[in-house]
Amino acid sequence: MNETRKWILHRVSAIILTPLYVWFFFSFISLSTKNYSEAIYFFTNPLFKILTIILFFVGFFHARISLSEIFEDYIHSKKIKDVANILILILGIIIPVIILILLIYKI
Amino acid sequence: MTDNQNPLSPHLQIYRWHISSLLSITHRISGVINLVALILIFFWLIALILGEDSYESFLLMFNSFFGKFILIGFVWSMCFHILSGIRHLVWDLGYGFEIKTANISGIIVIISSLVLTIIFWLLAKGFI
Numbered sequence: 001m002n003e004t005r006k007w008i009l010h011r012v013s014a015i016i017l018t019p020l021y022v023w024f025f026f027s028f029i030s031l032s033t034k035n036y037s038e039a040i041y042f043f044t045n046p047l048f049k050i051l052t053i054i055l056f057f058v059g060f061f062h063a064r065i066s067l068s069e070i071f072e073d074y075i076h077s078k079k080i081k082d083v084a085n086i087l088i089l090i091l092g093i094i095i096p097v098i099i100l101i102l103l104i105y106k107i
Numbered sequence: 108m109t110d111n112q113n114p115l116s117p118h119l120q121i122y123r124w125h126i127s128s129l130l131s132i133t134h135r136i137s138g139v140i141n142l143v144a145l146i147l148i149f150f151w152l153i154a155l156i157l158g159e160d161s162y163e164s165f166l167l168m169f170n171s172f173f174g175k176f177i178l179i180g181f182v183w184s185m186c187f188h189i190l191s192g193i194r195h196l197v198w199d200l201g202y203g204f205e206i207k208t209a210n211i212s213g214i215i216v217i218i219s220s221l222v223l224t225i226i227f228w229l230l231a232k233g234f235i
Contacts, residue, residue: 014196018192021189022189029232040155059142063138063142070135070139102153102156103152
């Protein structure tokens with residue numbers, strides 16, 4: 001990914017995440033006092049399911065670009081920096097995919 | 108480590124503190140905290156899918172004193188990062204670079220992040 005594209009996609013993902021994260025976190029805090037069946041009921045809504053999946057994909061994408069920026073400033077060794085970037089890339093794919101599979105097939 | 112000859116930006120301790128630098132590093136830290144929150148939510152969802160018992164243990168944790176402290180911290184981190192992010196987007200559009208304006212917008216971000224945290228928490232918990 002070239003730097004200009006990275007810069008633009010970082011801003012675009014930030015704008016997508018803002019309403020998504022506020023909505024999800026609000027629901028999450030609300031659910032934190034409620035019981036199991038109410039939490040399951042929340043995720044049976046197909047729209048909420050899709051929005052949660054999008055939140056995870058876009059959230060980890062945004063985090064990946066941001067973290068590589070932080071690594072650039074604070075990690076001296078190129079090798080460690082590359083490993084750190086690959087780790088966050090893998091994590092940023094695996095976690096959203098697990099969420100996708102679980103929400104679609106298990107709830 | 109001698110494999111990288113590029114100049115490195117000076118680390119934080121070198122500079123005198125300003126609102127601008129405080130906000131800059133807090134933006135980064137709150138971003139990392141938000142990622143931690145998202146990972147916690149990931150495990151919470153796993154617990155939910157595993158069944159009632161594992162979900163109950165999360166509920167127990169969230170409603171303990173320490174758990175509430177952490178959750179309120181996450182809410183603040185979200186509020187701060189979004190407000191500070193909006194400040195960055197306004198800069199990206201080319202506005203607000205004057206030192207006075209940037210300092211004022213910085214103070215607005217700090218104060219409103221605290222106010223929004225309280226409002227968000229009370230609303231989400233159903234107190235108001």
